[in-house]
Amino acid sequence: MPKVLVTADSTCDLSPDxxxxxxxxxxxxxxxxxxxxYKDCVDIFPSDIFEYVAKTHKLPKTAAMSVGExxxxxxxxxxxxxxxxxxNISSYFSSSYQNAALAAEEFNGVYVVDSYxxxxxxxxxxxxxxxxxNEGEMTAAEIADYLNRIIPxxxxxFVIDKLEYLHKGGRCSGVAALGANLLxxxxxxxxxxxxxxxxxxxxxxxxxxxxMYIDERLSxxxxxxxxxxxxxxxxxxxxxxxxxxxxxxxxxxLFDEIIETKAGCTITSHCGPDTLGVLFIxx
Numbered sequence: 001m002p003k004v005l006v007t008a009d010s011t012c013d014l015s016p017d018x019x020x021x022x023x024x025x026x027x028x029x030x031x032x033x034x035x036x037x038y039k040d041c042v043d044i045f046p047s048d049i050f051e052y053v054a055k056t057h058k059l060p061k062t063a064a065m066s067v068g069e070x071x072x073x074x075x076x077x078x079x080x081x082x083x084x085x086x087x088n089i090s091s092y093f094s095s096s097y098q099n100a101a102l103a104a105e106e107f108n109g110v111y112v113v114d115s116y117x118x119x120x121x122x123x124x125x126x127x128x129x130x131x132x133x134n135e136g137e138m139t140a141a142e143i144a145d146y147l148n149r150i151i152p153x154x155x156x157x158f159v160i161d162k163l164e165y166l167h168k169g170g171r172c173s174g175v176a177a178l179g180a181n182l183l184x185x186x187x188x189x190x191x192x193x194x195x196x197x198x199x200x201x202x203x204x205x206x207x208x209x210x211x212m213y214i215d216e217r218l219s220x221x222x223x224x225x226x227x228x229x230x231x232x233x234x235x236x237x238x239x240x241x242x243x244x245x246x247x248x249x250x251x252x253x254l255f256d257e258i259i260e261t262k263a264g265c266t267i268t269s270h271c272g273p274d275t276l277g278v279l280f281i282x283x
Contacts, residue, residue: 002139003081007085011040011264027065027069027096032061052086085139089131113125120277122260156279157199157277159213206274225280226283230258230259231277233267236274236275
């Protein structure tokens with residue numbers, strides 16, 4: 001049975017430690033800032049985006065790797081004897097999945113999975129695949145089938161402090177953004193069926209909102225939580241709020257491991273600074 005390699009878009013937002021531990025190979029999306037193109041989390045990082053937006057009041061643009069780039073990427077590992085499971089950001093957010101799937105048609109043993117998610121929502125799938133691959137008991141086809149079965153059980157959401165980036169990206173009108181800021185509303189953005197939707201709107205200081213948000217996400221009626229792990233993923237959030245979020249998650253005693261990760265350029269471009277989410281899998 002060929003050894004299985006797990007690969008994924010850079011948008012999965014896994015920490016460098018996890019990527020190294022499980023030998024996960026990433027394909028970076030392109031980020032366009034002004035007239036220059038950069039590779040996500042290779043030669044551009046969220047801090048660069050914050051600086052660019054502050055100076056220009058414009059958002060960068062993101063683009064998928066081309067079919068040819070995916071083909072070259074897959075070929076390099078197929079030549080080393082691997083079968084490949086590749087996890088993409090939701091096809092509703094990017095053409096990455098379509099391009100990767102087209103490239104995979106050139107090879108035997110390359111399985112492309114549409115995560116229908118983003119950030120560590122897809123990161124959960126990548127990590128599940130990597131753990132199965134390391135165990136060595138499943139083929140690449142079996143791992144891809146397993147991921148497709150658990151995709152509907154991934155719960156991904158973020159609470160956003162300010163609506164500036166959503167407004168600049170055309171996802172929120174100026175009137176709505178102004179009204180929300182005046183009322184100190186913090187919207188929860190949920191990923192459902194591969195798309196981002198606005199959920200509950202919280203009111204108050206971010207510290208209070210984070211507690212309400214996490215308590216509600218971890219107290220859903222008739223829900224069983226997969227104990228393995230939960231991600232706390234954020235974009236440059238301040239005032240000790242990540243540690244505070246960890247304390248709240250710990251108080252629920254639902255997960256064996258709490259993993260903090262920093263969101264990459266994609267979530268940063270959509271949501272801006274001071275965004276935090278808890279992402280987990282339901283059973």
